[in-house]
Amino acid sequence: MMKSAYFQSVSSSRGYWLISAIAGVITLAGLIGAEHMESAGHWVTGMSNQVVWGVPHVFAIFLIVAASGALNTASIASVFARDDYKPLARLSALLAIALLSGGLAVLVLDLGRPDRLIVAMTHYNFKSIFAWNIFLYIGFMFIVGIYLWMMFEPRMNRFTARVGTAAFIWRLVLTTGTGSIFGFLVAREAFDSAVMAPLFIVMSLSFGTALTLLIGMLIFWINGATMDPALAQKLRRLLGFFVIGVAYLVAVDHLTKLYVTGHHQLEQFILVDGGIYTLLFWGVQILLGTVVPAILLLLPRFCQRGYLIAAALLVVVGALTQVYVLIIGGQVFPLELFPGYSVTSTFYDGVIADYTPSLAELALGMGGMGLAVLVTLIGVRILPFVPVQMTGKNQD
Amino acid sequence: MDMKNSSPRRTFFTQASAGVALLALAPGVRLVDLALARAQDEPASAAQRWGLLVDVDRCVSGCDACVSACNTEHGLGDSERPQTDAQWIRKVDLVDHNTGRQLSLPLMCQHCEEPPCVDVCPTGASFRRADGIVLVDKHTCIGCRYCMMACPYKARSFIHEDLTGQKTHAPRGKGAVESCTLCVHRVDRDESPACVEACTDAGREALVFGDINDRNDPLATQLAETTTRELRADLKLNTAVRYRGL
Ligand code: SF4
Numbered sequence: 108m109m110k111s112a113y114f115q116s117v118s119s120s121r122g123y124w125l126i127s128a129i130a131g132v133i134t135l136a137g138l139i140g141a142e143h144m145e146s147a148g149h150w151v152t153g154m155s156n157q158v159v160w161g162v163p164h165v166f167a168i169f170l171i172v173a174a175s176g177a178l179n180t181a182s183i184a185s186v187f188a189r190d191d192y193k194p195l196a197r198l199s200a201l202l203a204i205a206l207l208s209g210g211l212a213v214l215v216l217d218l219g220r221p222d223r224l225i226v227a228m229t230h231y232n233f234k235s236i237f238a239w240n241i242f243l244y245i246g247f248m249f250i251v252g253i254y255l256w257m258m259f260e261p262r263m264n265r266f267t268a269r270v271g272t273a274a275f276i277w278r279l280v281l282t283t284g285t286g287s288i289f290g291f292l293v294a295r296e297a298f299d300s301a302v303m304a305p306l307f308i309v310m311s312l313s314f315g316t317a318l319t320l321l322i323g324m325l326i327f328w329i330n331g332a333t334m335d336p337a338l339a340q341k342l343r344r345l346l347g348f349f350v351i352g353v354a355y356l357v358a359v360d361h362l363t364k365l366y367v368t369g370h371h372q373l374e375q376f377i378l379v380d381g382g383i384y385t386l387l388f389w390g391v392q393i394l395l396g397t398v399v400p401a402i403l404l405l406l407p408r409f410c411q412r413g414y415l416i417a418a419a420l421l422v423v424v425g426a427l428t429q430v431y432v433l434i435i436g437g438q439v440f441p442l443e444l445f446p447g448y449s450v451t452s453t454f455y456d457g458v459i460a461d462y463t464p465s466l467a468e469l470a471l472g473m474g475g476m477g478l479a480v481l482v483t484l485i486g487v488r489i490l491p492f493v494p495v496q497m498t499g500k501n502q503d
Numbered sequence: 504m505d506m507k508n509s510s511p512r513r514t515f516f517t518q519a520s521a522g523v524a525l526l527a528l529a530p531g532v533r534l535v536d537l538a539l540a541r542a543q544d545e546p547a548s549a550a551q552r553w554g555l556l557v558d559v560d561r562c563v564s565g566c567d568a569c570v571s572a573c574n575t576e577h578g579l580g581d582s583e584r585p586q587t588d589a590q591w592i593r594k595v596d597l598v599d600h601n602t603g604r605q606l607s608l609p610l611m612c613q614h615c616e617e618p619p620c621v622d623v624c625p626t627g628a629s630f631r632r633a634d635g636i637v638l639v640d641k642h643t644c645i646g647c648r649y650c651m652m653a654c655p656y657k658a659r660s661f662i663h664e665d666l667t668g669q670k671t672h673a674p675r676g677k678g679a680v681e682s683c684t685l686c687v688h689r690v691d692r693d694e695s696p697a698c699v700e701a702c703t704d705a706g707r708e709a710l711v712f713g714d715i716n717d718r719n720d721p722l723a724t725q726l727a728e729t730t731t732r733e734l735r736a737d738l739k740l741n742t743a744v745r746y747r748g749l
């Protein structure tokens with residue numbers, strides 16, 4: 108039997124249209140937020156000359172990092188030849204494209220001049236890691252597109268493993284590239300860390316797997332089915348290990364900053380007396396986003412689906428918080444230009460900068476999430492992405 | 504305006520001395536120097552490197568003549584939202600933790616020889632002219648603000664709203680990034696930057712502008728004769744703005 112026979116497209120249902128409508132409204136709100144930011148100017152956001160990247164970047168980077176991790180399930184199936192992951196392979200590749208689209212849309216709409224996108228496409232500074240990332244993102248979409256074609260087209264199935272391997276390598280490079288955006292900010296202590304690249308790779312695995320589980324379950328639910336419990340359990344364990352992996356590298360990152368590079372004041376700020384940033388770090392990123400989900404994911408007694416959904420949701424909340432603390436916390440902490448002096452100026456030198464996200468920028472960030480779900484919903488409606496044997500109905 | 508093709512020449516000091524020398528009928532000698540000087544239509548030359556020396560001992564707290572001059576020169580306004588207002592040059596007040604010594608100094612784009620802002624700019628809008636002046640091409644800046652993240656001196660401003668009262672020699676616009684141009688439009692006319700002139704007019708003379716590469720230039724002489732400092736020298740950016748008395 109041809110493999111494509113195992114898959115079907117999602118049929119029209121109340122659930123489908125309900126979720127599509129919600130995702131559509133969120134996306135629309137994002138567009139309205141972006142339009143407001145562009146027509147009024149960025150002063151309507153919480154951003155300033157002190158905090159130049161705000162909440163839109165938090166969402167964009169979360170989505171881009173998660174996109175490469177979402178491909179994980181497909182990679183396990185075709186690169187590591189694990190047939191048990193195959194039912195989710197197509198969906199995971201679609202998610203990778205959808206999440207990347209959402210992230211890039213937010214990134215572009217947050218530009219000061221989004222109307223100059225064509226300039227960004229035609230003028231390249233090849234020294235800039237940002238310019239390289241544009242290539243990496245476009246290439247990723249392209250290669251995952253081909254990968255999907257190999258999976259969809261029975262005559263092409265024999266190439267799936269090879270293209271899958273290429274996509275796997277590409278995504279590792281892409282995540283490293285995203286992490287390197289921060290690695291080039293030599294003057295900012297928060298990003299001065301050797302573990303940034305590996306940290307981003309493990310973050311992508313964790314974020315991507317959590318979203319694959321959540322959006323995957325949502326799509327199955329829309330289709331009147333549930334995810335195969337055996338596969339859900341495998342992903343559950345995997346996610347548990349990824350969460351521990353992220354926690355380990357976060358610890359290494361802070362220890363390096365404390366004992367190797369000597370960024371004591373920055374560490375004191377984030378870990379001890381940084382107010383909201385300290386609270387977010389310990390309370391949300393570590394406790395709610397790491398400890399609780401790790402327990403839920405790794406202890407056998409919490410194997411029910413409800414716990415799994417809760418754990419994956421907490422991982423996503425923790426992930427967004429982690430990126431927030433990294434990007435915003437790293438900017439509000441002042442640059443040290445005059446060691447040994449206390450500093451004051453009209454330009455907020457030497458003080459912790461203020462940042463409170465505005466509704467417009469929160470809407471834009473959330474809009475990226477909405478767009479990612481919308482793209483996924485459109486994809487599963489027109490092409491056979493969802494495995495038949497996982498659905499309750501339509502069994503043949 | 505395409506700043507890449509505009510035409511700076513030597514300082515008025517060098518030209519003036521060349522003129523005097525010509526009048527003094529020593530043409531054989533001075534013509535050599537004149538041949539090195541660039542004409543109006545020549546592009547910026549790597550033979551020069553424009554720089555600035557800040558004498559911290561002469562600068563006083565509370566004086567902001569340089570800042571006001573810069574704001575007037577480039578039409579930088581006050582929107583009553585100080586967190587998002589552009590500041591190309593700012594006064595920084597320092598207190599030494601150990602001795603309690605108080606200092607005051609102006610801080611602006613340091614016109615790095617190895618500018619991180621130029622390295623990271625995805626479109627090449629941030630660029631360094633052959634004579635060392637670092638600028639933003641307002642036509643290709645997409646407002647990504649990566650340069651602001653990369654600049655170690657927080658020297659750049661993003662334009663957060665629509666602007667009014669712009670000057671023709673300083674094109675600016677919402678959604679793009681800008682910073683000190685070292686008054687490139689004045690330098691190209693053989694004048695010194697507005698901040699330097701204002702500081703001199705205020706009787707402080709804490710700012711010296713000139714060509715680092717020209718051994719006869721007062722700036723180069725002072726750099727050679729006294730101890731000066733680069734800010735964040737550990738980053739090895741070889742800045743064109745140096746500080747004395749820090
Ligand atoms: S001081 Fe900042 S803006 Fe100026 S050249 Fe250096 S990195 Fe660029």
Ligand code: SF4
Nearest residue numbers: 624644645647648650
């Ligand atoms: S904001 Fe403009 S000048 Fe700065 S890096 Fe982006 S495109 Fe280049």
